[in-house]
Amino acid sequence: MQGLEVRGLSKKFGGLTVSENIDFDLKPGDRKALIGPNGAGKSTFSNLVTGILPPSSGTIRFDGVDIGKLNEAQRVKRGIAKTFQITTLFRDLTVRENLRLPILERQGRGFAMFRRADGNGETEAEVAALIDAFALEPLADKRVADLAYGQQRLVELALTLALKPRVLILDEPAAGVPSSETHLIVQAIEALPPDLAVLIIEHDMDLVFRVAAQIVVLVQGRILTEGTPQEIAANAQVRDLYLGGHGHD
């Protein structure tokens, strides 16, 4: 199968089971959201898929190849990338430098010692294209630490896309972003390449219902149900357990 194929994935911390027997598929072009109450195991699932955490049992295959033994960096090189729930950028570097770093790494130039980091035309063209795509030109030479939080989230997304991933996991992309800036995140997600497989982990239901074609509901580490936004909104169990009885209009 093309894309991500997760079977029987479980994770235990001592006696505590945080992910239990999860089956999950993500194909090229998918727009899936993973929702669930706090402590449902959403971020743990993301960390298992990206290799930050080793699973207790189960398999993770990407394009039919078992990637369960690969570390985080090796999975990134295969094309699985994620944004962080809490912005994790290089705060003392400029926006341009933040974007240059992942491109250099992807191009295999990260270890070069005797040429300028900004001296490669191919790299700089990619940096410029990303800055243009995310309308970051006025901010390009500012330190990331000096940007508004919403702008930092955009840089975070641009930085992850610089890796040219085939699977993109967005871990709460709108977390901490003021409502006045959320539209920037939505626009950026809507403009993602159509063949990119996207998994959004998000609490903001408005955002989820706008951008996801399929929603997976996770409760206490197990998948409760999966369906279209309309099906999820109409699901009585979900309304009771997660939406507090208020469906999405």
Place this chain on the structure above:
Amino acid sequence: MMNRIAPFALLALAVALYFALPYNLAFLTRILIMAVLVLSLDLVLGFAGIATLGQAAFYGAGAYAAGLFAIHAWADPIAGLVVAGVAGAVLAFISGLIVLRAHGLTLIMLTIAVAAICHEIANKARDVTGGADGLRGIRMEPVLGLFEFDFVGQTGFWYALAVLAAVFTFLTLLTRAPFGLSLRGIHESPERMAAIGTSVYWRRVAAYTLGGAIAGVAGALSAQVTQLVSLESFSFTLSAEALIMLILGGTGRLYGAVLGTLVFMFVHHWAAANDPFNWLFVIGALVLAVVFFLPRGLVAVPTALKRLGGQNAGS
């Protein structure tokens, strides 16, 4: 702007000091050698963010390697520098494979342990190293076959200055390269660097190895210029002083390392000459003042003055 001007200003200052203090060339040369060591620490700590209090391990390894090489093989200074650089790099690589698996306080303790082990090995291997009496009998050939090491220390000064300039230039190129950018990235966020596909561990090992090579070169300079290697080359005090010099000048700027060394050594020299028993109070007060008022080190003085000027103009 400062990044471009500072190296030339420091070079001009070194030349000026040579003419201003012609009878203190040994002291000035010691400053230059220490600056090379502190630059190596700046690469490791200031750029790669590896907290260490054991940089003297590689300095000592380089010093003994250069001394033994001169005594038993070839007394050419440049060849000695190469051998010392390799010795420092090999020790840093091997120890780095182990210590860089740790973080925080554990890492610091392990780096101290490596230097302490080296100190003890040098102490016990008396037949080879001279033990507590130090390694003596080092006689160097002229630099490039032309410049004899003289009693006054003129050749030693210019030789050390040339090596410092070469190391500074090398590190400037390195830190502007993708490798240097990745080290800054690791310093800021190792998690993010892993998430963009970087093997953070191996990149840190590489930086630590390069830092070890440069510290080894500093050790070789000391051995060649003073024609003596003592156990103090591995001492904790040397590592700690190098760290203080770096913090004093400012990390991650290269010229901060040189500036910090210069200020520390001069204050140390002046304070010890005036009060041989209480000079540490002066050093302590200086470090406290810099940490409190200039947390980014002396390199931040122009920015602080500009800000102060702006506040005065505004009030």
